[in-house]
Amino acid sequence: MQQVFTKAMARNIFLGGAVFFLAIYVALSVDTWYRIPERDHADKLSPAVLQGKYVFDENNCIGCHTVNGEGAYFAPELGNVYKRRGSAFIKAWIESQPTGVPGRRQMPNFHLSQKQLDDLILYLQWLSNIDTNNWPPNIQG
């Protein structure tokens, strides 16, 4: 039987390919790491914004919503919600949940304090200024 292409050669392509592309990926990631703070204005990540982010995460907002397209597809995009709705609307909206309209998708009331609400909105504002290569295509997200 002809053995031009052996198992050992196949294995070496596998190992070599994995190491080669992993090295490239690590190099690119390091570069990305240095560029992200510029693109998302990391200097504006104040303690209040980070508090707001914590409120966002501990209430599992991405369990229904998306942020920059990532999360669940049950409720609207939040990456640009600050620009779409503005802070007063967002605050009033969160406070008035759930709407209780029969059959309509319901958002729970998370019983946030005024401080938590303000921080959360600051975080949403920070999100809305990330350079996402012009995504989403329009304000509706």
Add this chain to the structure above:
Amino acid sequence: MKYQSQKVAKPYFIGALVLFFGQIVFGLIAGFQYLDGSFLFPGLPFDVVRMSHTNLLIVWLLMSFMGAAYFIVPEEAQTELYSPKLALVTFWVFFTAAALTILAYLFVPYAHLAAITGNAALPTMGRGYLEQPLPTKIGIVLVALSLLFNVTMTLIKGRKTSINLILVGSLWGLALLFLPAFYFPEDTVKASFAWWWVVHGWVEGDWELILGALLGFILIKMTGVDREIVEKWLYIIVAMTLVSGIIGIGHHYYYTGSPSYWIWLGSIFSILEPVPFVLLIAFSFKMLMQRRREHPNKAAMLWALATPIMAFLGAGLWGLMITLAPAQYYMHGTNFTAAHGHLAFFGAYAMISLSIISYAMPLLRDRTANSAIAQRWEITGFWIMVLSMLGIALALTGAGIVTVILQRAADHPMSFMQVQDKARVFFWVREFAGLGFFIGLLIYLRSFFIAGDYEYASEMKRALAG
């Protein structure tokens, strides 16, 4: 089955199927909440149902991978498992932890769960698929360490086949790739970038290696084809997985805040990502053609041959559809992604799990194969589940198209909720397909309760008479 210690795989497989059942129940509830938003509210808000659905999926897949490892590694290594007792204890720890976590999701508000499990000290919660509280995440690491210790010790003392090396190596990869779950940068863009190390690293990298190793093992056993040929194919397939998939992670970085060069890198390498699935199809059918025996377990053969096809459709084709940057610009974060997710998770990872379960469970129950009647139930369940999942994927694709046309690419874009109303018919189709899947699952599970071994003599007689 050649070694007594392989028996520890049995509780893993049964546990996996129990959790699979739970996953589908939550899927039906979540699907119905798209139609009636106040269904079970406020008792079970959508996010709780959804994370129960997705977390059960991950845990049952991990559980069946672990069962597969405990079944395959000793047989390939030609030696008993290093510690069957440890494997059994680990199963109960894992199963109990999984059940407690789901119960906590259902009965404790998420923010409260975060507060009582130390999330403030080391924040890890509130990320998709990684919603587990800190103690559960630590538990997953401990379970993985126990598995790795057990199978690595077995591998060291036994024969080192390529299948075993790929399988054990990819289990190490699985555990290592879980560690970024403990790393949650405060910068949301960085957090998303790192989140994909776990999610993309698993489903578009490491798990494909596990899939390959499991499929290779099943095909060697069922077709009797020479190991050298199978293992050479396997190395080529897993090489293509990593060559395409490592930089292919860039397709997650287009519109989430990372630099623009990922648009080119991600698009180019993503085009290659279906290649390993095409190779998997070619490989499995070639092995079928060259088979040297007719295995009586027809159901397992069906699962094993259908897995690469469905994986190609779900991961390869549906993935490719949304992966090129200009298309993703409109499809990102729509039900296109959900369609791809459903078909890929089912076609690749659920089906390879059900393949190894179909092959191994009869042997674990001291049968050569299940009786012809039990196999007919299993095969009926197979077809209903596969066709239903295609229905779910097509319905979600329809919903995605509605969003693209009315919300993303429209001259006068409609709001999210208006568009969701327009897509209602597709959510109905999805729910009915989901019910179909559930019925298929019941039929499939029924096959396990039919007693009796495969009887060569009577089947032969039936074949000759018919």
